[in-house]
Amino acid sequence: MPENKVTKAVVCPMCGELSKAEIYTSVNPTIQKGIRGRVLDGELFSWICPSCNHSARLTYPILYNDMKNRFMVYLIPKFDRFQLCDKELEQKYSNLRNINKRVVPTFNLFKEKIFIFESGLDDMSVELTKLAISQTVSKKLDGEKITEGYLSMYDRESNTMGFTYFIGEECEPYVQTARLEIYGKSKDIVDEFALKDKKLKGFIKIDREWAENILYRYKRAKHIEKLNKLKE
Numbered sequence: 260m261p262e263n264k265v266t267k268a269v270v271c272p273m274c275g276e277l278s279k280a281e282i283y284t285s286v287n288p289t290i291q292k293g294i295r296g297r298v299l300d301g302e303l304f305s306w307i308c309p310s311c312n313h314s315a316r317l318t319y320p321i322l323y324n325d326m327k328n329r330f331m332v333y334l335i336p337k338f339d340r341f342q343l344c345d346k347e348l349e350q351k352y353s354n355l356r357n358i359n360k361r362v363v364p365t366f367n368l369f370k371e372k373i374f375i376f377e378s379g380l381d382d383m384s385v386e387l388t389k390l391a392i393s394q395t396v397s398k399k400l401d402g403e404k405i406t407e408g409y410l411s412m413y414d415r416e417s418n419t420m421g422f423t424y425f426i427g428e429e430c431e432p433y434v435q436t437a438r439l440e441i442y443g444k445s446k447d448i449v450d451e452f453a454l455k456d457k458k459l460k461g462f463i464k465i466d467r468e469w470a471e472n473i474l475y476r477y478k479r480a481k482h483i484e485k486l487n488k489l490k491e
């Protein structure tokens with residue numbers, strides 16, 4: 260068995276039977292033909308009980324290592340810290356430089372990161388753009404709460420990007436497109452206020468919470484600038 264696969268014991272949630280499942284600890288789409296599609300459509304995580312045919316989705320940590328596009332996304336279910344400190348992993352990939360390394364807690368965020376990096380976008384700027392546009396959408400919908408949002412479209416030719424947000428208790432999907440200028444502006448803010456995070460070596464979590472923090476720092480700096488101008 261290749262080193263990136265392990266056998267795990269699985270107890271069927273339906274019949275309680277104990278069986279085995281082969282799971283990937285890491286995948287490499289540059290080397291493994293066809294694995295990208297199997298990851299993105301969730302097939303890689305599907306499991307069928309050999310005794311009762313019950314099908315389920317297994318959730319377990321998996322590292323997606325796209326060497327060609329120079330990014331790694333580590334899906335660790337329910338991961339709730341900002342940074343993953345894994346010495347063994349760091350040493351294994353220590354010779355690789357300028358690689359975007361991210362950790363995500365859910366399958367949807369996992370897929371979104373892959374889409375962002377494959378599109379050649381900067382995920383920090385995307386996250387900031389997503390936050391800014393979600394505030395516009397919320398205002399448009401009389402302050403409706405936005406539970407989550409994902410980059411769902413990117414078209415360089417028409418100069419647009421699109422986000423799908425999930426609104427209110429019902430989690431109704433809502434698509435909002437934006438011009439790339441907003442992304443450009445976000446990029447400027449990231450360059451000025453997120454330099455420290457850009458230099459971090461480990462796997463980090465770049466999400467809405469992170470974007471809120473950057474936006475807060477940006478607004479505070481603007482505010483201080485304004486106050487200083489008034490004093491002059």
Ligand SMILES: [Zn+2]
Nearest residue numbers: 271274308311
């Ligand atoms: Zn079963």
